[in-house]
Amino acid sequence: MSDINIVVEDREGNTTELVAPTDMGLSLMEFLKACEYDVLATCGGMALCATCCVDVMEGEEKLNEMSDDEYAMLDTLPDLLPNSRLACQLQLSPVMNGLKVRLHAMD
Amino acid sequence: MISTDIAIIGAGPVGLFAIFEAGLLKMRCHLIDYLPQVGGQLSEIYPKKPIYDIPGYPTVLAQELIDNLVEQAKPFHPGYTLGERIEGLEKRGEADFVLTTNMGTIIEAKVVVIAGGLGCFEPRKPAVAGLEQFENGRGVNYMILDPEKYRGQKMVIAGGGDSALDWTIFLADVVSELTLVHRSESFRGAPDSVNKVMELAESGKINLVLNSNLNSVSGEGKLESVEVIHNRTMETTSYEADHLIPLFGLSPKLGPIEQWNLNISKSAIEVNTDDYSTNIPGIYAIGDINTYTNKLKLILCGFHEAALMSHSAYQYMNPGIKYTMKYTTVNGVTEF
């Protein structure tokens, strides 16, 4: 069984539980876009734009460590939260089952 | 007032190439961009990344492609208004358009080409109450266009990215007092810049305030001080400041273009693929900003659109005169 459950809260506060595949090599950003969430992802996943930022509400400990590139990009946000991550740098994997994220506020 | 044949909104790769295509048809161009430099996404987001899908270049760095496009456009002496955002567009008489920028610059043109990409790259603003009251010449700026403006004055810079580091290094010798506020305790910018900033702090040339965020701004009519809060101890400190420059990067916004009665779908302008004209005669949209069936947001596609747009704009400006396409191999590039 390679599907996981991810709970997504949009910027209006609506929460949806989604089933995400982990065997297609998708990042969380690609999955959110496929589910038609309002995620710009201008740079296409190169950790260069920060327009795919999410705040991780539950399951942060399950995620991979931040790379220097991800940290440096996040650090340009004026309203970075301690739990903010770039969705394009989070590859969907079975350990992420139960993850809860909120789309980061956009200026 | 600036007067030109074609006003091009956006100096990304597509707007820059449009100068060349229009120039071959003897039409003059003036480009306007909100960023202080030309290049659009390539110069702003990924200047040092290699691009592999530009015909004839197995690989080219994004900034190198922009430099070459500027060079290629030179024979046609384009005008540039940089660091200003086009806000107003008005049709005057039968054929002419009048464009106005946020700084009050007026550009009159026979044809308008919107090559605005993802929209205007606007600064990300920190959520500090009352910041807006000090914008527009009263102390708060989000871009540095003329560093000399700050000579001998007191400045606070906020941010931890490369531009915050670079400007700190540059302005340390220009301003009388400089405070750099950064949210975390280390910087992940270019190691060389980080070292220079640390040296400036150690030698007392700048105040380096780490683990801290902007808290509030105050002043009578113009900025006088900036309060900073330590994000662990929650202690606040106030710094006298004539200028505050928050540098938290840029994010694109469609902005004023949405109000111009153009047909828009999902933040992009609908065009006729015969010539990339919009629903308003005399206004074209090329590059990432337009949309049509099977649109690909690629530089290559924007270049093609610029060529077709130019031929149509020539016909629009010269009704009744038939233009026969000539190769540059036949005619060369005749400057004006």
Ligand SMILES: Cc1cc2nc3c(=O)[nH]c(=O)nc-3n(C[C@H](O)[C@H](O)[C@H](O)COP(=O)(O)OP(=O)(O)OC[C@H]3O[C@@H](n4cnc5c(N)ncnc54)[C@H](O)[C@@H]3O)c2cc1C
């Ligand atoms: C990380 C990344 C990698 C990419 N890699 C490739 C690649 O390998 N190959 C490829 O073909 N494409 C690539 N692209 C896409 C490519 O960058 C775009 O297709 C291209 O930049 C579009 O050019 P443009 O001139 O239409 O718009 P842009 O480059 O977006 O330029 C538009 C300009 O218009 C200005 N502007 C907008 N509105 C206003 C206004 N009202 N007033 C004043 N100025 C305004 C903006 O400030 C901006 O500078 C990549 C994009 C990114 C982000």
Ligand code: FES
């Ligand atoms: S898509 Fe640009 S940083 Fe994630």
